[in-house]
Amino acid sequence: MNTQRSRHVLHIPLALGLAFALAIGSYAAPAAQRARTAAAPAQVQKNDEEYTKRILDATPDKRILTELVDHMPLSATVPSPLKFLGYVPGENNQVTYHKDIVAYYEALDKASDRVLLWEIGRTEEGRPMVALAVADEATIRDLARYKQITAELSDPRKLSEERARELIRTGKPIYYVTGSLHSSEAGSPEMLIELAFRLAVEETPFIQQIRNNCIVVITPVAEVDGHERYVDNRRAADAGQPQPGMTYWGKYVAHDNNRDGIGKGLALTQNILKTFLDLHPQVLHDLHESVTLLYTSTGTGPYNPEIAPVLVTEWWWLAQTEVMEMTKRGVPGVWTYNFYDGWVPNYMFWIAVTHNSIGRFYETQSYGGRAGGPPPGGREGAPPAAATAAAGAAQAGARGRGVGAGQSREWYRPFPVPPEGVQWSGRANINMQQSAILIAMNAVAKNREMFLENYYLKNKMMVEQGRTRPPHAYVIPARQRRRVEAAELANHLRREAVEVHTATAPFSIGNVQVEAGDYIVRLDQPYGGLVRTLLGVQWYPEQNPRPYDDTGWSLPLLRNVKTYRIDDPAVFEKPMALATADFKAAGSITGSGGTLVIEHTTDSNLAVFRFANAAVRMYAAEQPFELAGHRFAAGAFIIPDADRARLEPQIRDLGLLAWATDSRPNVPMHELDLPRIGYIHSWTSTQDEGWVRMVFDKLRIPYSYFGDNIVRQGNLRAKYDVIIYPNGPIQVDGAEAPTGGTPQPYKKTELTPNIGTAPDSTEDRRGGLGRDGLRALEEFVAQGGLLITEGSAASLFPEYRLLPGVAVDQVEGLFAPGSVLKVLLSDKTSPILYGYDQNALGVMYKNGPNLIVGGRGAGAGRGAALPPGVGGGNLQPMATPPRLTTLEGGPPPAPAAAAGGRGAGAFGGRGGFAVVAPATAARVILAYPNDANDLLLSGALVGGDNLAGKPALIDAPLGKGHVVMFGVRPFWRYETQGSFFLAFNAILNWNDLDAGRAKPAAAGP
């Protein structure tokens, strides 16, 4: 690959000189194109007979085939996939390493002047990600100019109408397609190998239309680390060896790599965002696999209200075009609408949606074959074991496997799979995806000006909306308590290409006092919709179809950053300057003396500072106090005899606020002993723990990482002071240390070079936690260790009745699907709340667990049915016949209207209550408000009375140690920076958690 290869030599492939096909069934070439090519002799391009035969042989059911993909033209100069790789994509469900796809793309780039390959960045494990552009020779040569055109169209503030019209007339839409974000969905990279070649060499008017009027950009694999591991698994299976499995996809998360669109913590999201902002493509199309046979995205709604109205119609226009064209060609099972909603902007393709382009996706019947077919309801579920995927693939072969029987005919699926089903294969998956995407690309190319004009108009309308309708801006005070996080939130927006200004003089607007240096995010800019959805709050009516994912994500709440919404357009006239570089909150040291006192602001950088200076003795103030005219919150770091020359540059760089004094402050304090941290993962799903681990890595907090089946070896206290146990599958009963059988290694071998290289490997992943592991954890705590748990792990000790007085609550009809809830800081003397100088906090609630203190509980109380009215709407009315009544029976009573439970309380209101816990009882650190109507901050909530007044975070002593249990999700998808320090406080104060109790237990110095 190369980024800036000059193309002085125009190398025209032989085939181009010969051929302009008049293939039967193709569209007529547009007039302009005909004129340009009039001199060329009319001659049909020869097919590659061998390649063509192998396509047909690998397609067991010829209904899953179109004239667009049933052949492959012969090229004398450009190597075909068959020639280069030795097989036709889809044959025998062959999967190709990304490194080999890149090698093939390099060969394409070398052989064809219609192709340009470049690297777009690296993965967490250092593998390159790539993009390949395909268009006609002149367009590739002038790619920089075409990128300039779409860039200009993205900002209508700087364009005259005349200039815009000229750009629309001369520009070309860019269609950016991404494959295999999900590592078990392996068909798209194979399809994209072939698509690149076909677009580069085929001379039908249909393909020429695309190549001459549109620029296709391909990232064949979005999750490169995971894809290489998936291919490793398939290699092992093909060799008859046991498969290591897909414990890890990327370094951190699996399927959730498609939930990083808000936090943007993963390298792949960052690389694709950068590429998107470089290209300003009109379409970003992400290829997935799950449902029968091809779903093209529109969604059921509710649509996020910040989606540009024109985009909604573009979604439908493209999807209906695909459904119509595929149906015309006799391909069954192509549909839209009834899958996915269109609400939360956390999917990767929402990079386009939030930047006024068309973000869309396919779900194709799977390439490899998942045992049992798609999950019920058609929802992309938990990652399937690679073992089942490969087993299905092995059975499939060329004779195909029957799928799809029994699909109902619906308005959104006019041609369902016939009752007898179809014979499916890997090649069928490729035929299906490739045919449909060629139709979409052709439609965009044919309507080149419409898509460029729409793109321009969407940007223009966003500017206009921010200019004329409130809100008109958001203000983020720069010198608020969490100033590092405030700067980071402003930088987060800047990385999204949102303009951020700073006030150049103080002013007031409405009842907001703005200081010089405060961050101002004006909404009269093209990406104002993105700002509104990230900084605003979400109202999700519960009567909608059951949400596909989270319903609330408001970042000021989750990141605990104050922002002000400005509804007065006079803000546009206020003194401000556009920022041209990222913000950095500057730290400071005030006064002089040998003792440093650092304010605890709950900015994560304070944890970075502590771990970066492990050898330095630091203490935590147990109460608020005053010094040198400054009031410090409880938890301030005190560093006696500080090496100021060493620490001060760090304090300034990390944005910390320090005061120097000659005497030790007169306040109770204890030493912050740095713990040795152990970290548990399961071998069956590492997804949720991966999000937690990513934060620890980003902040350089060291830990030892091991599988749950290691825990049973015991002796934990000798090695660790703190153990982190995040959400994940936990098996206690029935899980036993294997005494015989075949070990299941997860490690690097000659066949599996990409496995076990990171983040963990083992000779045997069997066993799980088991009773032995649970006992080992209990012993660890009893001997003075701290166990920090969230999600499923938080209910572990209560479910096994290991903590007197703490139980899992029984809940009925609770509906809070990824919602931002309010919690009150209920025990402000606890070290876990150090630095949180407020009464209430916004936290992410997702499936509990719901814990109670002092009650009896009901054992495992999760998984209750949804309340009536929630997730309503039978989405397939024709599939399930209505239940008819009789004269005798009568209809069942209508379900009661769902309880309200909304009406968000004001953030930070309702003064918290200080509870001082007695010496041995569990401490409720955070609690939900008593009033169910005061719970929901953003998203959806029904049945809030299940939570009202109950604990959200508990610190329970056990023996000499503690178990800290989060009922909320403090490390959710890199969105919850405001909650991080709850866990860091527990870690840093691990052996002093009893500080602040009524009768303090023996605490540290």
Ligand SMILES: [Zn+2]
């Ligand atoms: Zn997927």
